[in-house]
Amino acid sequence: MYDLPSEDPEEPGLPDEYHDLQPALLRHTFNSECYSPEEVFIGADMNIYYDVRHPLWHKRPDWFLAVGVPRLYEETDLRLSYVVWQEGVNPLVIVELLSPGTAKEDLGDFGDEEKVVARPYSIPSPKSKWEVYEQVLRIPYYIVFDRYTNRLWFFQLVGTRYQLQELDPQSPQIWIPELQLGMGLWEGEYEGITRLWLRWRDAQGNWIPTPAQEAQQKAQEAQQQAQEAQQRAEAAERSQREAIPRMLNLGLSIEQVAEVLGLTVEEVNRFNAAQNGE
Template identity: 60%
Template sequence: MYQKDPPQPAKVALPTMYDLPSEYPEDSGLPDEFHILQSQLLRETFSTPNYPADKVLVATDLNLYYDTHNPLWYKRPDWFAVVGVSRLYEQRDLRLSYVIWQESVAPFVVVELLSPGTEKEDLGKTLREVSQPPTKWEVYERILRIPYYIVFDRYTDKLQAFQLVADIYHPIDLSTPQIWMPSLQVGLGLWQGTYQGIERLWLRWYDTDGNWIPTAVELLAQENQRAEKLAAKLKELGIDPNQL
């Protein structure tokens, strides 16, 4: 007698980026101006020579979905960078969220900008009930194993940094307020300066020579200075640069 194979359990299809919400009504309000400006400066100055630009994703306040058993659970880092993945979703669309089970690559570095309402969770000082989602610290350290976790308090200008060593976050010595990331050949540090008209202490990226990576406005200013010097030199030689 012919015996049929037993029926196989149906596979549950996990949601894609298009299926998952990019915003939730219960989320607290929009980021304040410091969060916006600081995140922009981090985006503008993040550049790693080890990866082409189209293989680097930089995100601000983007939902990060991380749990296949609870696909609606998410965290929303103030700023994070993923290397080795397409900047665009499936190489064609701007991202609505970042879905770990689709990408299979966790962020390399996360930056949280402290506020009074999130400080305890951001620093792993809150306890949760078993039925509740894990805290940011737990997700970053134990689930996603993000190599670098950076926390900056704009009210005190205190910078804290943690590196994943043997699956546990260990504080990085910040006697000099800089964090060098060898595998990216780029570093993050505190910079006193003016960005978009605001003078204060900012987080920004620096290169292998220890130079702050310039913003687009700074690059343009440098080019203008070089052009002015060249024009002045030509005039000393009796050449009108406008006639060239």
């Protein structure tokens, strides 16, 4: 990993702001009960080296997920790249964010229908991303999203070829049984931008919150609990106040009332005076 380059200035589809935000949202909303965080590696805009016979050949997905591998390289260091012949595990999910000019590279023959005029560029290996993901790495789940048309493609490896899975065009939902998680298009605000975003959801169909949203939810719940506790305390105090004159009218002494209500004599006198408007 340390010997292979982690950047390629001639790589097509240079990252823009969207290519920073969308992978971050996928990272922050991934939370699978099937794997602990120490058994998961998530890469974004990172080289995947896939052929030990041609060690410089690589592809650079916008986002990918590998499970059953250490979070850190050899459990000690942050990764520079993902080298499959060292890791021993291929990614489970790859997400590509379609850019003008990369449709053919990302979608293979499916890219022809987009009628995107590809700009000339050099690629780091003879095979396209589609070919590498399908035929070499054999990625089980391949997802492509076009933010310009809001179209979502979901390919699943069946045998030796990708098969396009049918999605509801109004509310496309993807399910990955190995993770017990789904992915869909969520319309909302993230980092100040409101649009359709790719986002993970749980088995019940709930959108998984980001750590910031989860912290905000917990703060709101704690505030609500504090308010409810204060309301209960105020209600109990009102009940005590209202009970004092009734108990005194029954002939109990100040000391007896204090003992029954668990108050001091001074508190009973103060509450009684307040009730009488003194």
